[in-house]
Amino acid sequence: MATQEKTYLQAISDGLRQEMRRDQRVFCLGEDVGVYGGAFKVTQGFQEEFGASRVLDMPLSETAIVAGATGAALMGMRPVAEMQFADFVSCAWDHLVTVAAKQRYRAGTPVPIVLRLPSGGGFSGGPFHSQNPESSFAHIPGLKVVCPATPEDAKGLLATSIEDPNPVLYFEHKHLYRRIKGPVPEERYATPFGKARVHREGDDLTVITWGAMVYTADEAAAKLADEGVEVEVLDLRTLIPWDREAVLESVARCSKALVLHEDTKTGGFGAEIAATIAEEAFEQLDAPVRRIAAPDSPVPFAPSLEKAFIPQVDDVAAALRELAAY
Amino acid sequence: MATQEKTYLQAISDGLRQEMRRDQRVFCLGEDVGVYGGAFKVTQGFQEEFGASRVLDMPLSETAIVAGATGAALMGMRPVAEMQFADFVSCAWDHLVTVAAKQRYRAGTPVPIVLRLPSGGGFSGGPFHSQNPESSFAHIPGLKVVCPATPEDAKGLLATSIEDPNPVLYFEHKHLYRRIKGPVPEERYATPFGKARVHREGDDLTVITWGAMVYTADEAAAKLADEGVEVEVLDLRTLIPWDREAVLESVARCSKALVLHEDTKTGGFGAEIAATIAEEAFEQLDAPVRRIAAPDSPVPFAPSLEKAFIPQVDDVAAALRELAAY
Amino acid sequence: MAVREAEPVETLQEVKEAGLDREDLLSMYRNMLTTRAIEERGHILYKQGKIPGSFYTGRGNEGSAVGVGTAMGPNDVGTPLQRDMGVHVTRGIEPWRVFAQYMGRVDGPTKGRDGNVHMGDARMGLHTMVSHLPAMLPVAVGMALAFRIRDEKRVAVAWCGEGAAARGDAHEGMNLAGVRRLPVVFVIDNNQWAYSTPAHLEYAVDHLADRAAAYGFEGVVVDGTDVLAVYREAKRAIEKAREGGGPTLIESVTLRMEGHAVHDDAFYVPKELFEEWARRDPIERFRGWLRDNASMSDEEEDEITSGVKRLLSAAIQRAEESPVPDPATLLDGVFATPEELETPHHK
Amino acid sequence: MAVREAEPVETLQEVKEAGLDREDLLSMYRNMLTTRAIEERGHILYKQGKIPGSFYTGRGNEGSAVGVGTAMGPNDVGTPLQRDMGVHVTRGIEPWRVFAQYMGRVDGPTKGRDGNVHMGDARMGLHTMVSHLPAMLPVAVGMALAFRIRDEKRVAVAWCGEGAAARGDAHEGMNLAGVRRLPVVFVIDNNQWAYSTPAHLEYAVDHLADRAAAYGFEGVVVDGTDVLAVYREAKRAIEKAREGGGPTLIESVTLRMEGHAVHDDAFYVPKELFEEWARRDPIERFRGWLRDNASMSDEEEDEITSGVKRLLSAAIQRAEESPVPDPATLLDGVFATPEELETPHHK
Numbered sequence A, B: 001m002a003t004q005e006k007t008y009l010q011a012i013s014d015g016l017r018q019e020m021r022r023d024q025r026v027f028c029l030g031e032d033v034g035v036y037g038g039a040f041k042v043t044q045g046f047q048e049e050f051g052a053s054r055v056l057d058m059p060l061s062e063t064a065i066v067a068g069a070t071g072a073a074l075m076g077m078r079p080v081a082e083m084q085f086a087d088f089v090s091c092a093w094d095h096l097v098t099v100a101a102k103q104r105y106r107a108g109t110p111v112p113i114v115l116r117l118p119s120g121g122g123f124s125g126g127p128f129h130s131q132n133p134e135s136s137f138a139h140i141p142g143l144k145v146v147c148p149a150t151p152e153d154a155k156g157l158l159a160t161s162i163e164d165p166n167p168v169l170y171f172e173h174k175h176l177y178r179r180i181k182g183p184v185p186e187e188r189y190a191t192p193f194g195k196a197r198v199h200r201e202g203d204d205l206t207v208i209t210w211g212a213m214v215y216t217a218d219e220a221a222a223k224l225a226d227e228g229v230e231v232e233v234l235d236l237r238t239l240i241p242w243d244r245e246a247v248l249e250s251v252a253r254c255s256k257a258l259v260l261h262e263d264t265k266t267g268g269f270g271a272e273i274a275a276t277i278a279e280e281a282f283e284q285l286d287a288p289v290r291r292i293a294a295p296d297s298p299v300p301f302a303p304s305l306e307k308a309f310i311p312q313v314d315d316v317a318a319a320l321r322e323l324a325a326y
Numbered sequence C, D: 001m002a003v004r005e006a007e008p009v010e011t012l013q014e015v016k017e018a019g020l021d022r023e024d025l026l027s028m029y030r031n032m033l034t035t036r037a038i039e040e041r042g043h044i045l046y047k048q049g050k051i052p053g054s055f056y057t058g059r060g061n062e063g064s065a066v067g068v069g070t071a072m073g074p075n076d077v078g079t080p081l082q083r084d085m086g087v088h089v090t091r092g093i094e095p096w097r098v099f100a101q102y103m104g105r106v107d108g109p110t111k112g113r114d115g116n117v118h119m120g121d122a123r124m125g126l127h128t129m130v131s132h133l134p135a136m137l138p139v140a141v142g143m144a145l146a147f148r149i150r151d152e153k154r155v156a157v158a159w160c161g162e163g164a165a166a167r168g169d170a171h172e173g174m175n176l177a178g179v180r181r182l183p184v185v186f187v188i189d190n191n192q193w194a195y196s197t198p199a200h201l202e203y204a205v206d207h208l209a210d211r212a213a214a215y216g217f218e219g220v221v222v223d224g225t226d227v228l229a230v231y232r233e234a235k236r237a238i239e240k241a242r243e244g245g246g247p248t249l250i251e252s253v254t255l256r257m258e259g260h261a262v263h264d265d266a267f268y269v270p271k272e273l274f275e276e277w278a279r280r281d282p283i284e285r286f287r288g289w290l291r292d293n294a295s296m297s298d299e300e301e302d303e304i305t306s307g308v309k310r311l312l313s314a315a316i317q318r319a320e321e322s323p324v325p326d327p328a329t330l331l332d333g334v335f336a337t338p339e340e341l342e343t344p345h346h347k
């Protein structure tokens, strides 16, 4: 397949455009997605190409946007709704957990909606433009949760999200948008849900992570490699469903595991992974499963505080060293 | 202290009345809490005693109720808001995570509100009148989460909730309301947050749980006792903060642990507890930490399905036997 | 404010102009009777312990529900609520499936996964309510959005109680509908109480239909005990929406003639109010009208009444024969499979 | 619908009737200049890389913010938003603390925990906004509820953008305020755009003030570039609320004279609109009025202008000297301690 070097942002944008070209049922809605092309310009040029009735500028109404998407989906459409920032999805929480998540189970009618959620911190966005709310949704049965880390996955997982007959929360990490580039196939492809990706191979320690933290883990792993410790970095790619097999296989091989995420620690999805490893790989573990995550506070604005909040390469490297020495 | 035998429901009602008598700043608001006395009659007779301006029948507006409570709290009041069912707190999710949880940290102004949340299943309430949403809130820094299991704790923890200068989600389990009776001191007392209660002593296995599942665990433990296995049942009483010390102490003693909750499993708060035990008590564990929780689906209505959904005594006993034999 | 207050319907002529023939009228009457009978029989079954959970009825709202249901076109859709059994009946649900739903059996529309009046058959264009009110209202608006995008001449009908109208979902949905002039009709079942809460503690306007003006469309207040007036207003609003005229908010005024649910004796509702509205019973009212204006005969009436009785007795029996859900199926259908997107409702 | 459209203020006499003397007028002018200067200087600091995150200004809204802020009584409270710096200035925030806030320093009202215009000093009765719009509106309603319960003659002022008025929080808050006739005044900063979204895609009525009628209270539209008219209407509404007359919705119409934030060049706003509204600049307008009607002299004007300049230069310097937050304090104050309930704002 022909590939092209693209930013993570461009991969999402091009992927979405490709889906809209091939399937008339796909349409976009959200605040400022039309004329403005979206706060991050993911839908730039879309309204020109697809017209205003498939690229809808919505009122400042997250519930109307997401519930509206559900209604349209029930009528056979494939809406892709953008939250201007992932943080604002809290305003549609009730709809998502009450209607969208439970609709198929209760009423038998699938709700194929995709929510695009620009998430994550690292640029002084403060408490309301930096959050990673994926763990909250991963706890709600009936929702799927997707967190691509690479341009290639960003495109492939978006296609799968749109194809999927269930509500999908697609978290796109803002700190990767323009920072991360990589080869992206030109043709359409769908990257399967529930399959982790080995971002870096190793046999001494496993790091399980997703989103922007994949790169933090990788940098920490590079440091450890200099010290003779080979760290495997597993990028989960999707949290619901998540690839238990790949995690357990890697842990069985490495015998030591660290779970890393950018969201706050207590009750974060890392706990689910750590608890699963502890239960299922008990016999294989040579050290306690470690978790590294943001501490339990809102995301602070000041750079000095934000740096202390978001897990840093050195924090991860230190924890890996400790684990290696255990 | 003089005590009286009371139902769990009566303990909450009497406790709340006592708080309103001693502190003019305390007031109640919610749907149907006034003339009707609340869907479960917790505030029956309150409007007669305290007047309509301290027992407010609110419009069907969860956001207005909870945000209104926050505003009143910022002005020095101590509101106690009732959600008609805990399930409906999803409609106030945004306010709670966006404003109430972060207000002290960002603005420096405390938000002393209490939300009373009748939760839990067991009587064919279906997907929207049976949920246990405590795990979702336990993940949000800035909120406290309280889940009393006994009449005595129900009263004592309510007093502490009202005293606490932070937003407190007080989950009262509907299935305990009239089923569970126990001695309740007549005088006022405040039961500290973050202190687990040993519901049953044992040295072979630890079960960590809260709410209605305390009784399920106890019944299962009784079966195991007949078989010669002594199970300790720890009632956490509060999830945020939760009593890590007591849990780790018990696990260190018993070397085997099971975490039990009525909420669904994946990403439930049980994962946090299991992950913590696995990390901190790694050296003391003689078996993997087990989790028992509801499976990942909405709460089904039909009795046959609901019984399969909510963890039953036999499920817990079977898991305990397995652990004991490990 | 100047919302329109709908006139009562007086003569057969007016009804004909609104598009109903005599057969239609008799079948509306049958639907109203069936609706009430389903709920009365359900209540008995509930007391007998055959229905788990709680039990809700829409007594007093049969005319409103049947009136709107009759006005909907075959491809229209809607999200009826806890007092709107008449909509399901009018759109053709078989009563035995309602009882199966009540009893939590596999043949109920939700297959025992949800209970009581949380149901709808998507093949009839009806999408199940959730408890959280009025969460389905903006969903109905989204359905109308799909019709707009695909340029289909279909209409969505969204119901809401006068209490639930206080919630943000009502506002966001109505506002979006107004901004985009979507083909959606809002029906507020104003039965004057929200559980124990009287209307004046839910809103501070004369008529909730006044709200329409805040969203840029038309509002109308109709006497919900007058099935024909409701039908006429709903028909007008639906056809207006279908032709691109945008949304309408219909406030249908009734009294909730029983407690919020069966456990509630409604002590907080003044007795005189019940007495007053008992005299305006929608079924009695329509029966009188049919006899006066459409010369419904004793025989016709008997046939309808006894037909409904037979139907329901058979229905209860059939529902009781429906299996209870197998616990082994507990996790089935939490997620949909791709094939399911090919169901008829999904077109 | 019939909302009242407020008349402009013409003469010093009218102003005096509204309760302002000449000193008040000059200090309003000073506050407007200070407001604009804070934002202009902030913008420069931002470009210099001294302010992290993003940067928002309220250019064009200075008159509206200062007008409402001036009308508030000393014990009144409010929840101003992203275009309302003038409210903070009017209620007495020291500009250096605003810069410290912008820069994320410990002396900003949020001590570096939150940024940009997400601030408020509770001692001045101002409670910080959150990003989620308009989440603080129902909170302000709750403040008014406390005043009602305690029978205090205090008023809460809740701001909202014309875009944010589409959200459910606006509805639930206004509805509750109407039902209970609470002492709260709603100010809608209608600057015609919500980010890139024009008003007609946010609502479908002529004036958002029309919404007031849907909640049972009064609405008024005022020209937000006329600080005196805004003051008069706000004063009237606040005193009415204080005396038990219930809420008012004031729609203050301006144009957002810059992009949504500094990264946005507002290409989507027609040039002519900017030109038209530039001619209605609230500061220029008030300056002209003061010269014509209150005989503001060259000396007075110079003194005010240079005073503001000096104030701000000193402020920036002092803010730059404010320490950056110590990472060791990261977790401080996630939870409050019991003693904190004894702060002044908590009375």
Ligand SMILES: Cc1ncc(C[n+]2csc(CCOP(=O)(O)OP(=O)(O)O)c2C)c(N)n1
Binding pocket: B031, B060, B062, B084, B088, B091, C082, C083, C131, C132, C133, C134, C160, C161, C162, C163, C164, C165, C167, C189, C191, C193, C194, C195, C256
């Ligand atoms: C969001 C939400 N909060 C609370 C409830 C509990 N509840 C069920 S019905 C009801 C009253 C509804 O009143 P109304 O909308 O007027 O409908 P009615 O029952 O009178 O037909 C309440 C408060 C609910 N279903 N949803």
Ligand SMILES: Cc1ncc(C[n+]2csc(CCOP(=O)(O)OP(=O)(O)O)c2C)c(N)n1
Binding pocket: A031, A060, A062, A084, A088, A091, D082, D083, D131, D132, D133, D134, D160, D161, D162, D163, D164, D165, D167, D189, D191, D193, D194, D195, D256
């Ligand atoms: C609930 C919510 N959704 C989205 C946003 C992102 N956002 C920030 S400001 C803005 C536009 C606000 O418009 P308006 O209310 O008119 O205020 P203005 O900025 O024009 O003063 C948007 C969409 C937000 N802050 N809150």
Ligand SMILES: [Mg+2]
Binding pocket: C161, C162, C163, C189, C190, C191, C192, C193, C194, C195, C256
């Ligand atoms: Mg009602």
Ligand SMILES: [Mg+2]
Binding pocket: D161, D162, D163, D189, D190, D191, D192, D193, D194, D195, D256
């Ligand atoms: Mg605006």
